[in-house]
Amino acid sequence: MGAAVIPARIQTVRPADVVAKLRVEGVSKVYRRRRQAVTALESVNLHVHEGELVSLVGASGCGKSTLLSIVGGLVEATDGEVRVDGDRVVGPGADRGMVFQGYSLYPWKTVAENVSFGLEVARWPKAKRAERVDELLGVVGLRDVRDALPKELSGGMKQRVAIARALAPEPDLLLLDEPFGALDAQTKLHLHDFLLTVWRQLGATILMVTHDVEEAIYLSSRIYVMSARPGRIAEEIEVPFGTVRGSSIKRDRRFLDLRDELHESIG
Amino acid sequence: MIGERDPVTMHDEDARAPAWAASDAPTRTPGVRGRRQSPLLRIRGSLGIGWKIGLATAGVAAIVIVWTVKAASTTDASSVLPTPAATWSALVRLQRDGTLGADLWASLQRVLIGYTISVAIGVVLGIAIGTFASIEAFFEAQIGFLRYIPASALTPLFLIWLGIGEAPKIWLIVVGTVFYNVLMIADVARAVPRELLDASYTLGAGRTTVVRRVILRHCVPGIIDVARINLAAAWLMLVVAELLAAQEGLAYQITRAQRFRAVDTMFALLIVFGLIGLLSDLALRFIRNVTSPWARP
Secondary structure, three states: OHHHHHHHHHOOOOOOOOOOOEEEEEEEEEEEEOOEEEEEEEEEEEEEOOOOEEEEEEOOOOOHHHHHHHHHOOOOOOEEEEEEOOEEOOOOOOOEEEEOOOOOOOOOOOHHHHHHHHHHHOOOOHHHHHHHHHHHHHHOOOHHHOOOOHHHOOHHHHHHHHHHHHHOOOOOEEEEEOOOOOOOHHHHHHHHHHHHHHHHHHOOOEEEEEOOHHHHHHHOOEEEEEEOOOEEEEEEEEOOOOOOOOHHHHHOHHHHHHHHHHHHHHO | OOOOOOHHHHHHHHHHOOOOOOOOOOOOOOOOOOOOOOOOOOOOOOOOHHHHHHHHHHHHHHHHHHHHHHHHOOOOHHHHOOOHHHHHHHHHHHHHOOHHHHHHHHHHHHHHHHHHHHHHHHHHHHHHHHHOHHHHHHHHHHHHHHOOOOHHHHHHHHHHHHOOOHHHHHHHHHHHHHHHHHHHHHHHHHOOOHHHHHHHHOOOOOHHHHHHHHHHHHHHHHHHHHHHHHHHHHHHHHHHHHHHOOOOOHHHHHHHHHHOOOHHHHHHHHHHHHHHHHHHHHHHHHHHHHHOHHHOO
16 A cells, blocks of 8 residues: 555646645634733634644644644634645544544544544444455554553553544544643654655555644645734745655754754744 | 742742742752643542552541540440440340341332332423423423422321321322432433434434433433432432431431430431442442443443
8 A cells, every 4th residue: 555655646746837736725713812812823823734744833822733623623713714635624523633642542442443433433343444444454564452441551642542543544644732732742753654654555644733843844745833912923934855854854954943943943 | 848948949940930920839850841730739640459449448447446535535425426336236136136138128118119109200200391492491490399399298187187107108208309309410412412312313213212212321320310319319318208207217216216225226227228228329330330331431
């Protein structure tokens, strides 16, 4: 499966006028707090092409998680619209799988049952369900703990389960909300390579929110930098590395320059 | 142990402590850093199984000893304070002549029926209130008002409305516990993490599925805990009901014993109440752990 997908993705960066998988157009979000209007997002435009891994970075409070929730359909935009494959997003759905910082696994379900939940909801036949769960547990390397409860797993393993669960119903788009924020540095590095492998193997389209600049550069093909108050897109950056990356790129001159530049613009 | 510091330390403390230091500022023994913690009096410490059993036994023994000594030194003990032995023989007598079984069953039946209704209402309304702001808004004022009416004050009204059969007793138990159950189960439902619901929506679950398969399931151990805690209130209402109008039942039997100044019988029945409470508590804890091993601490 994987080998067939890779060549198509080498040319990750395509002009924006090609029809994108995800288009966010003029999205604004205004909260009303005690008769005061707080603008969390102001006419945000962005797009993600099929098979791209795009990051959204910015200081805390810049509205990047709100933007992701709007794409997920969990929060309603005050203005503007989100389109996936041309369809307008009006609410949450399995076509936009989401992974949160706090794992949010069902504590009473085993690893396999957690991964299976979205398939049960979509009424997959039992045999197909078992097959898909087994395939995903293989991809995320958790076949050995398929019958364990979440509380028996480490943070890194829990997040792998959450990613497998979100991928199970074959979403068009995977939305990651600071997915590695709660993990220790060592586990985080492991999961970075894990995510790149999964992305390549399954040919997923991913939009990820993070405040970790190095994480964004290491993983993404493109980065949107957001500024705060009101949250808007300040910059769009192409990451000059191919899809097959090793940790050696972290010593590359361009990596370091980009990192410094991003740190500066996020402040 | 308190105030029992050795003189060297005291001296040491005086020498080192600045004038503004509080009197319980840490003492320092030369060559040792930090405060050693007592194994038994450590805050939120954990005990070995030996200590646990030993201390529990000592606690029960202490009560039995105080009781025995007090009863032995009371004149006319049989009508004021019976000895443990007299209480035991009263219990055996009740068991032999069959009244204990009949009364126990009568009371148990009332509590079982009344409390089951109460928990059922609690689960349905509590989950609904804790899940939907609209339903919460609809019920908030009524429950806020009704729950402050002491349920026992409704007894005369219930006797007029429902007669003196089983119905008023059962409804008294329902009314005396249902508000606690509803409000506490609503809190259990509110404690379901928002992210878990969001994750479910993005896995394709609709509202009904989320309520049924996520919220309700997540609330199971919490509901059992609420039921366990409020069960005591159900027995309280049972006693209120039986004291006023009943021909059988544990509390009715206590008032009957009062007429004959049979204090030993009263004590025996009180012990039965305590044992029922203890057993139901253990049973509900067991059910909680079996149905929700994931929530076991």
